Amino acid sequence: MRTFILPLLCLLSSVAFAHDMPGMKMPREPALGASAAFDTHGRLWVVDAADGHVRLRHSDDLGKTLSPPLYVNAVAEPIYDEGENRPKITFGSRGELYVSWSQPRAKPWTGFVRFARSPDGGAHFSAPITVHHDHAEITHRFDALAVDGHGRVVIAWIDKRDMEAAQAKGRPYLGAAVYYSWSDDAGKSFVPERKLMDNSCECCRIALARTPGGEVAAFFRGVYGDNIRDHAYALLPTDGKAPHPERATFDGWRIAACPHHGPGLAIAADGTRHAVWYEAKSGPAIWYGQLDPGHPPQHLLKLAAPGASHADVAVHGKTVWLAWNQVDANGYTLMLRVSADGGLHFDAARAIAHSSAAVGSPQLLTRQGHAFVAWNTADGFRLVPTEAR
Amino acid sequence: MRRLVLVALLALALPTLAHAGTPASLSAGDVPALLKPPAHGVRILAVWALDCAYCEANMQALAKLQQLHPQDVELVTVATDSIAQGAQIAARLKAMRMDGYPARAYAEASPERLDFLIDPNWGGETPRTEIIRADGSRQGISGELTMPQLQKLRP
Numbered sequence: 004m005r006t007f008i009l010p011l012l013c014l015l016s017s018v019a020f021a022h023d024m025p026g027m028k029m030p031r032e033p034a035l036g037a038s039a040a041f042d043t044h045g046r047l048w049v050v051d052a053a054d055g056h057v058r059l060r061h062s063d064d065l066g067k068t069l070s071p072p073l074y075v076n077a078v079a080e081p082i083y084d085e086g087e088n089r090p091k092i093t094f095g096s097r098g099e100l101y102v103s104w105s106q107p108r109a110k111p112w113t114g115f116v117r118f119a120r121s122p123d124g125g126a127h128f129s130a131p132i133t134v135h136h137d138h139a140e141i142t143h144r145f146d147a148l149a150v151d152g153h154g155r156v157v158i159a160w161i162d163k164r165d166m167e168a169a170q171a172k173g174r175p176y177l178g179a180a181v182y183y184s185w186s187d188d189a190g191k192s193f194v195p196e197r198k199l200m201d202n203s204c205e206c207c208r209i210a211l212a213r214t215p216g217g218e219v220a221a222f223f224r225g226v227y228g229d230n231i232r233d234h235a236y237a238l239l240p241t242d243g244k245a246p247h248p249e250r251a252t253f254d255g256w257r258i259a260a261c262p263h264h265g266p267g268l269a270i271a272a273d274g275t276r277h278a279v280w281y282e283a284k285s286g287p288a289i290w291y292g293q294l295d296p297g298h299p300p301q302h303l304l305k306l307a308a309p310g311a312s313h314a315d316v317a318v319h320g321k322t323v324w325l326a327w328n329q330v331d332a333n334g335y336t337l338m339l340r341v342s343a344d345g346g347l348h349f350d351a352a353r354a355i356a357h358s359s360a361a362v363g364s365p366q367l368l369t370r371q372g373h374a375f376v377a378w379n380t381a382d383g384f385r386l387v388p389t390e391a392r
Numbered sequence: 393m394r395r396l397v398l399v400a401l402l403a404l405a406l407p408t409l410a411h412a413g414t415p416a417s418l419s420a421g422d423v424p425a426l427l428k429p430p431a432h433g434v435r436i437l438a439v440w441a442l443d444c445a446y447c448e449a450n451m452q453a454l455a456k457l458q459q460l461h462p463q464d465v466e467l468v469t470v471a472t473d474s475i476a477q478g479a480q481i482a483a484r485l486k487a488m489r490m491d492g493y494p495a496r497a498y499a500e501a502s503p504e505r506l507d508f509l510i511d512p513n514w515g516g517e518t519p520r521t522e523i524i525r526a527d528g529s530r531q532g533i534s535g536e537l538t539m540p541q542l543q544k545l546r547p
Contacts, residue, residue: 032476035501085474086443086502111484112445206443259536261444262517283534287515309512312504330504332420361501381501 033058035363036089037384039377041370043094048125049377049384050090050102055079057090057104059125065375066386075119076131081107083114083144087208087265089363091148093156100125101156101190103134105144112205114144116160120190129191134158134184136195141167142179145265147209152217155241156190159183159209159221165201178226179205185241199237200248202226208265214238215274222251222268222278222294231257234266234280236296249296256282267315268294269323269367277323277346279306279314289314291325293346302346307338317367317374321345324374324389326355326365334359337378339389356387413491414482417475419499423509426468426496429528433464433547437522438490439510441472441503442480446536448488450519453542455490464547471497472507472518521545 037051047062049069056079058072075090083105084090090104100121105114116134121127135143142163149157162182169176181199186192204224214220218238225235227250237248266280276294281287289307291314292300306314307327314327323342328335337356340349360381368375374389418426426437438454440447451469458467469490471481475497485491498506507516511532514520523531523545533541 032501034474034476088443111487112443205445258517258534259446260517260519260534261441261446262515263441263443264516281515283515283517286513309515310504310508312516328504330508332505332509334505361505363502 032381034084035361035379035381036084036086037363037377037379038089038091039366039368039384039386040092040094041368045370047368047386048092048100050075050092051379052082052084052090052104055082057082057102057119059092059100059102061125062386065388066384069384073125075102075128076117077128080117080131083107087206087263087364088145091146093148093150095150095156095189096154097189098122098124099189101148101150102128103146103148103158105146105160108140110140112142112163113140114142116143116146116158118156118158118190118193122189132193134193134196135160135162135182137162137164139164139167142205143182145206145208147211147221149211149213149219151185151213151219151241154189156186156193157183157211157219157239157241158185158193159199159211159239161203161205161209162196163205165198176202177230178202181209181221181223183221183239185239197246199239199246200225200235203235204232204262204265206261206263210266210268210278212268212270214270215272220268220270220276222266222276224262224265224280225250229257230259231255232262232282236276236294251278251294251296251300252280252282252290252292253299254282254284254290256284258283264312269316269318271318271345272320273345275318275345277316277318279316279325279327281312281314287311289327291316291346291349304349306340307352311338313364315365315367315376317369319369319372319374322372322374323349324367325349326367326376326389328362328365329354335362335380337362337365337376337387339376341389355389356385358382413485413495415469415471415475415478415485415495415497417499418470418496418506420505420509422496423506426470427510427524427530429524430466430526432526433461433466434526434545435466435468435524436545437468437470437510437524439470439472439518439520439522441518442477442484444518447519450521450536451488451490453537454521455493457542457545458493461547467493469493469495470510471495472503472516473497474501475499476501
């Protein structure tokens with residue numbers, strides 16, 4: 004009898020847990036939303052989430068082995084850790100580690116952008132803070148994290164405060180907005196947030212990259228006119244000046260939908276803005292182009308069609324790498340194209356890894372002029388070299 | 393007494409187990425059956441995602457269509473989120489009163505393979521409406537359906 008009651012009690016308690024903690028998921032295998040980055044010493048760092056904690060691991064052998072995980076947030080909380088929403092990691096100029104993530108709130112589509120800092124290379128983390136000063140239970144999520152040339156920590160996210168305000172007045176408002184903030188004190192505090200642009204996409208990641216001048220630039224999906232899902236490019240001013248987002252893609256994909264598919268951006272030392280993005284005006288397509296904000300991109304190249312998703316881009320000197328997931332009935336193939344002339348020409352697409360298990364979005368990383376792809380699979384994290392060894 | 397405790401526990405547990413809106417897992421091997429043309433009329437897959445703010449209205453519009461043509465329209469909701477989030481999916485279906493329809497959720501931790509198997513000419517944007525007719529013809533529409541698109545779906 005007792006043995007019969009116990010499983011039933013377990014069942015009931017798990018159901019109660021799911022109802023009591025909206026947004027909190029039941030204990031399960033870690034989701035595939037992970038981010039990776041090399042620090043200045045060449046050590047690889049990986050963040051993902053498990054059981055309400057952002058986990059930090061590192062590797063000194065190019066991903067072959069990962070350290071035991073450290074918890075960034077000591078107190079468990081709900082964490083968005085799938086698809087376009089994943090914990091992020093970057094570094095300060097004095098060995099600081101910065102980690103951000105989005106925390107689901109009780110209502111659908113709501114979230115708070117969270118941030119924690121380690122002053123000592125990951126040994127200890129500060130208690131997480133909420134980055135935005137607006138604490139309404141609305142969308143503030145899809146965080147993107149970068150550090151500018153002056154060491155300021157810059158975070159941008161998708162925010163629905165303007166949509167909510169418009170709806171309350173019965174006015175139409177397409178999409179959401181992108182807001183951003185920054186920290187002048189190495190992540191101890193963030194200035195009150197600024198609006199970057201009204202009418203952004205609601206559910207696509209924001210790409211951030213540093214310009215040669217040390218500013219942080221954003222490339223993200225907007226909503227133009229009657230639900231046209233083209234992308235915008237903008238610098239994120241940290242000197243009080245107003246931002247000037249400009250339309251940077253002109254595909255004209257009109258749709259009332261969540262593409263779940265944000266772009267990628269990498270800026271070369273010569274200022275060339277290498278970008279990748281998805282649209283489906285005439286069927287699914289991944290594009291590469293060099294952004295010329297206010298005008299259509301240059302050197303457009305259709306990378307891939309059906310089954311391709313979640314491209315990323317990296318640049319070092321004149322070498323440009325493009326990576327994406329190509330799916331078929333048998334699973335996922337990690338695809339690569341490389342240009343040796345600054346994106347004017349690319350070699351043929353080639354497969355560099357395969358997984359029959361589910362995979363997360365590929366992330367291109369560079370280390371001493373070599374590129375690697377961080378590829379989180381349901382069978383484990385992989386760091387895939389782009390060069391034959 | 394023991395029997396009473398057992399009955400009480402079962403009474404509490406069973407509704408959660410047998411709830412109509414509780415999604416069943418959709419794996420790659422299940423896709424052909426889901427896409428098999430119905431014996432008559434049309435099967436409509438209302439594909440949605442927890443993150444999708446457009447999906448609720450789209451599903452409810454398809455539910456209205458189904459209620460107008462209950463003999464000819466079979467409606468199935470398909471969440472592209474992992475079945476690991478089954479409790480959240482069920483709660484959301486209930487909140488939007490879509491829990492009366494057969495519900496599926498992806499068995500895999502990332503959606504792209506199942507997206508591709510359901511329709512290779514779809515890049516994963518939601519809502520997605522897949523229309524499977526008895527004559528074997530197929531149609532896929534991305535985005536919230538417009539009134540003219542909905543009217544064309546009438547059997």
